[in-house]
Amino acid sequence: MDFFVTLLVRGVVLGCLYALIALGFVLVYKATGVLNFAVGEMAMFGGYLAAAFAVSYGLPLGLAIGLALLCMILFGVVLEQGVLRPMIGRPVIGMIMATLGLGIFLRGISPIIWGVGTKNLDLKLPDSPVFLGNVSIPPVDLVGVALTLALLVACAYFFQRTRYGIAMRAVSDDQQAAMAMGIKVSAIFAVAWALAGVAAIGGGLIWGNKIGVNQDLASLGLQTFPVVILGGLDSIPGTIIGGLVVGICANLAGGYLDPYVGGGLEYVAAYVLMMIVLLVRPYGLFGREIIEKV
Amino acid sequence: MLNRECGVFKATYQADMALYPVPLARYTVAAFAIFFVLVFPFVAGTKYLVWANFAGIAIVAAIGLNLLTGYAGQVSLGHAAFMATGAYTAAILVTRAHMPFLIGLVAGGLLAAVYGLIVGLPSARIKGFYLAIATLAAQFITEWLINHVKWISGGFQASILVPAVSLGPLRFDTEQKKYFLILAFVVLATIAGMNIARSRLGRAFVALRDRDVAAEIIGIDVVRYKLLAFTISAFYAGVAGALTVYYSGTANIEAFQINRSIEILAMIIIGGLGSTLGSIFGAAFVSVLPSLLEDVLGHFHGVLPVSDVGTFVAQLKLVVFGGLIMLFLMVEPEGLNRLWRNVKDYFRVWPFSY
Numbered sequence: 001m002d003f004f005v006t007l008l009v010r011g012v013v014l015g016c017l018y019a020l021i022a023l024g025f026v027l028v029y030k031a032t033g034v035l036n037f038a039v040g041e042m043a044m045f046g047g048y049l050a051a052a053f054a055v056s057y058g059l060p061l062g063l064a065i066g067l068a069l070l071c072m073i074l075f076g077v078v079l080e081q082g083v084l085r086p087m088i089g090r091p092v093i094g095m096i097m098a099t100l101g102l103g104i105f106l107r108g109i110s111p112i113i114w115g116v117g118t119k120n121l122d123l124k125l126p127d128s129p130v131f132l133g134n135v136s137i138p139p140v141d142l143v144g145v146a147l148t149l150a151l152l153v154a155c156a157y158f159f160q161r162t163r164y165g166i167a168m169r170a171v172s173d174d175q176q177a178a179m180a181m182g183i184k185v186s187a188i189f190a191v192a193w194a195l196a197g198v199a200a201i202g203g204g205l206i207w208g209n210k211i212g213v214n215q216d217l218a219s220l221g222l223q224t225f226p227v228v229i230l231g232g233l234d235s236i237p238g239t240i241i242g243g244l245v246v247g248i249c250a251n252l253a254g255g256y257l258d259p260y261v262g263g264g265l266e267y268v269a270a271y272v273l274m275m276i277v278l279l280v281r282p283y284g285l286f287g288r289e290i291i292e293k294v
Numbered sequence: 295m296l297n298r299e300c301g302v303f304k305a306t307y308q309a310d311m312a313l314y315p316v317p318l319a320r321y322t323v324a325a326f327a328i329f330f331v332l333v334f335p336f337v338a339g340t341k342y343l344v345w346a347n348f349a350g351i352a353i354v355a356a357i358g359l360n361l362l363t364g365y366a367g368q369v370s371l372g373h374a375a376f377m378a379t380g381a382y383t384a385a386i387l388v389t390r391a392h393m394p395f396l397i398g399l400v401a402g403g404l405l406a407a408v409y410g411l412i413v414g415l416p417s418a419r420i421k422g423f424y425l426a427i428a429t430l431a432a433q434f435i436t437e438w439l440i441n442h443v444k445w446i447s448g449g450f451q452a453s454i455l456v457p458a459v460s461l462g463p464l465r466f467d468t469e470q471k472k473y474f475l476i477l478a479f480v481v482l483a484t485i486a487g488m489n490i491a492r493s494r495l496g497r498a499f500v501a502l503r504d505r506d507v508a509a510e511i512i513g514i515d516v517v518r519y520k521l522l523a524f525t526i527s528a529f530y531a532g533v534a535g536a537l538t539v540y541y542s543g544t545a546n547i548e549a550f551q552i553n554r555s556i557e558i559l560a561m562i563i564i565g566g567l568g569s570t571l572g573s574i575f576g577a578a579f580v581s582v583l584p585s586l587l588e589d590v591l592g593h594f595h596g597v598l599p600v601s602d603v604g605t606f607v608a609q610l611k612l613v614v615f616g617g618l619i620m621l622f623l624m625v626e627p628e629g630l631n632r633l634w635r636n637v638k639d640y641f642r643v644w645p646f647s648y
Contacts, residue, residue, distance in 0.1 A: 035423045086624045091503075092422045093369050094623055097563050100556055101619030108612025116605055222430070222552070229427050261442055263450075268438040271431040275416075278428055282420040 002134060007255040008248060009135040015227075015240075015247025016145040017206060021220050022227040022239040023151060024199035030234045031168045031192035034084055034095050038103035039200065040221020046072050046197070047204030047213040048110045051119035061124060069201050076197035077190045085189075107218050119213040123205065144206035148240070151202060155236050164191055172234065226270035230277055232287025241285065246270045313488055335473050343469040345582050350476035351537045352577035356561040357487040357570055358530020363559070364567035365496060366523035367503025368417055372429035373531050373558050375413070375436035378550035380406040380532025382446055385454045385545035395459035395540055402536035403529045410528020411521055418517045421506070433552055440547050453546035456539055472541055479537060483530060487570040490526065499523055500568070560615065564622050566631030575630040583618075584611045 024039040036042075049071050053064035083102065087095050125143065129136035158165040170178040171188045179185055207217055227246045231238025253269035283289050304310045314320045335343065359373050380402035387398040413432040417425055440447050448454055458467040466475050490496050498519045501509035510516045539545045557580060565576020591607050626632055 029423075035426075083620055083624065090623075090627065091367065092426065093363055093367075093559075093563070093567070094627065096369060096371075096423070096426055097559060097619055098623045101560070101616045101623070103616070104556070104612050105616030105620065108609045108614075108616060112606065112609045112613065116602075116609075222434075225427050225430060229424065233423065264438055264442065268435055271434050275428060275431050275435075278416060278420060278424065282424060284424075 003255065004252075005133065006135045007251045009132055009137070011248030011251035012244060013137055013141045013145055013247070014251060015244035016148045017141065017210075017243075018224050018227045018247055019239045019243030020144060020148045020151070020199070020206060021203045021224040022231070022243055023148075023155070023236070024196050024203065025224070025228045026231075026234065026236055026239050027155070027195045027199060028192050029228075030172050030236070032080075032084070032189050033172070034087070034099070035233065036196065037096060037099040037221065038106065039196075039203075039224065040218045041103040041106040042072070042075075042196070042200035043203035043207060043220055044213070044215065044217035045075070045106050045110060045204070046201040047121060047208030047217055048114050048119065050201065050205055051121045051208065051213045052114055054121065055119060056114075061122075065201070065205065068204075069198065072197035072201050073194040074197075076193035076195075076200075080189050080193040084193075085186075103218065103221070107215055111215065117214070119208075121205065121208040121213050123209045125209075138210075140206060140209045144210075147202055147206060148243075151199065152236065152240055159236065164188070168192065223267055223270070226274035229274050229284055232284030234288055235284070235286035238284060238286035246273070249273050311492065313492075330477065335470050335477075340469050343473050345585055347469065347473055347476050347541055348585075349578040349581045350473075350480045351534050351541060352558070352561060352581040353480050353574050354483045354537065355531050355534035355558050356565065356573040356577035357483045358527045358534070359558050360562045360565075360567065360570065360573040361487060361490060361496075361499070361530070362523045362527035364562055364569065364572075365491060365503060366499035366520065367506075368414070368421075368520060368523055369426040369559075370413075370429045370524075370527070371426050371552070371555050371559070372413055372431075372433035372436070373527075374550040374552065374554035375433045376406045376410050376528040376531035377535030377538065377554065378436060378440055378547065379409045379528075380535030381539045381545050381550060382440060382454070382535075383532070384536035385456050385539045386446070388456055388459065388540075389454060394461075396461065399533060399536040399540070403532040406532020406535065407525045407529035410524045410531070413528070414521050414524025417520045417524065430552075433555055437547060437551060440550075447545075447547060451547070453544045453548075454539075456543050456545065458543065459540045466540070476537060476541065479533065483533070484570060484574065487530075487573070491570060495519075495522065503568075560619050562629075563619060564629055566629030569629075569631045571634070572629050572631030575634065579630065580615075583614070587611055587614060 021039060021043060024042065025036060028034055028036050046068055049068040050064055053059050053067050054061055057064075059067070079102070083098055084095070087098055123140060123143070125139045127139075129138050130142055131137075159169055160166075167178070167183045168188050168191065170181065170183055171185055175185055178188075203220065204213075204217065207220055211217070227239065227242040229242075230245055231240075231242030250266045250270050254266035257269075258265050277285065281287075304315065309315065314323060334346070338346070355373065355377060359370065362368050362370055382402075383405045384395070384398040384402035387393040387401055388395055393401075413429060416428045420428060441450055458465055460466065464471070466472050491499075498509070498514050501512065501514055502516060502519055502523075506516050535550065538549060542549070558577075561576035561580045562573055563576070564579060565574070566572025587610065588607055591603070591610070595603060622629060
């Protein structure tokens with residue numbers, strides 16, 4: 001039973017951290033209809049930036065994070081203007097390849113700029129783990145969970161109550177109708193990508209602190225796919241629910257079945273679960289169904 | 295002799311449907327055939343033969359993927375998994391059952407085709423991004439299965455060693471002999487690919503790609519043709535995987551990971567979606583590029599302002615590769631094939647280009 005509770009709690013924590021990355025997918029998909037395959041790489045890039053500002057240039061942590069945040073927001077906007085704007089109206093394969101290409105590009109360029117070795121991103125958190133009952137959790141995970149929840153609440157507020165958030169929902173609903181109502185669609189796209197940059201910094205900081213800033217951070221994007229698909233590509237509550245389901249499922253499968261099958265089940269279990277859900281609900285648990293008309 | 299299109303009149307439908315309706319095109323193809331069969335393998339050094347062999351295997355896989363993605367419009371991020379299926383079938387049949395390699399190769403293709411059919415099943419219900427992720431799931435699940443089922447791979451990160459294969463008295467053990475083996479399959483794949491594309495099947499694929507709801511209305515069985523596309527494409531990938539094994543002499547999952555899937559997709563993007571010639575251009579370009587880059591940068595040892603040239607080149611390859619994918623998508627979405635057509639179109643009306 002103890003083992004089960006440990007796995008469960010760790011699963012919940014892991015799920016929240018996955019949701020942090022998944023948020024990057026959903027924010028962009030919701031507004032622009034682009035599935036960003038380079039989310040993991042953007043988080044890696046953000047992590048590298050923060051580490052470079054904090055360690056290499058010796059800036060205070062807060063300032064370094066702020067600067068990195070600014071850079072990523074700029075990066076998101078430039079990316080949208082430069083690379084993804086010409087893709088509008090193209091088949092799905094074009095957008096998939098454009099973002100995959102961007103991911104490969106970032107994975108190649110980051111070590112060229114900042115060196116190959118793993119960077120230590122010290123968030124100045126206490127080292128001793130926090131105990132929840134009998135389960136020990138590193139403080140950085142708790143900060144990550146808090147950050148995820150804060151971002152989710154902020155997103156919910158943004159989409160329900162603010163002018164831009166509502167405009168963004170209108171754009172995702174029908175771009176032409178939104179345009180006719182006087183919404184500047186290109187500005188909305190820029191905001192969406194800027195928000196993706198913010199999410200990338202969040203993911204890069206927390207995961208970079210957890211596993212070190214190096215190219216491995218990029219693989220986070222692929223690990224997070226089951227989360228977004230489970231929750232539905234355009235659902236913000238879906239990210240946290242999908243994250244929790246995947247996190248718990250991965251931990252349970254890893255804990256109970258790994259000894260029998262020889263390891264590595266953590267990552268695959270999520271994908272198997274995703275396939276099953278897709279067969280039953282093709283648009284994920286909370287995704288909006290697309291009804292096609294001729 | 296060298297008359298261009300204005301001097302060619304078609305009187306029958308057969309003539310109109312010919313693969314090469316213009317005599318000049320036939321001469322060009324013949325010239326290339328003579329070059330690659332009679333000249334290149336005897337003149338080129340081993341290094342260039344290795345490049346050509348890698349490119350050849352990639353061409354087989356790329357033509358297959360182009361049928362699925364370029365013609366039928368279904369994205370597959372799991373093509374390396376199909377290649378792995380073919381590769382391991384081929385390796386196991388030759389090493390453990392001592393079958394002739396041709397049987398291994400065909401069996402590899404067929405098993406991959408069956409696997410492709412299974413992986414393609416979700417396409418009956420989902421499409422677009424969701425389908426892409428479903429094939430991605432197949433990729434990861436396959437990688438894990440091969441790595442963790444001892445019977446298939448011989449253990450975690452192990453590889454199966456395959457001795458040089460032979461056909462009768464002919465043993466494919468040198469780079470040159472392997473070149474001819476691979477060339478034969480490249481030619482077969484190309485001819486089959488071009489013919490599938492212009493047949494009823496290919497036209498159904500194109501209708502599916504352009505608008506599947508509309509295709510259904512004009513009487514195309516959407517699910518059946520989607521699954522057919524997956525099956526045929528996976529067969530190509532399986533053969534390419536088997537060729538990889540017989541060429542390199544090992545079956546190892548390292549060669550069939552997600553990166554490989556992305557690479558093949560990049561080939562057909564850079565080469566040109568929906569074109570067999572484009573798959574050939576793209577596959578040759580993408581598989582030769584890294585070696586070429588390494589070769590060229592090798593001359594700049596000591597000049598480059600970096601400490602570790604090897605790592606730098608490895609990173610630079612990623613930068614160039616990713617950059618090229620984005621560049622082609624933005625500037626020339628129809629790929630190298632379009633560039634080639636532009637050149638042809640220019641000379642078609644030359645010197646009266648108005």
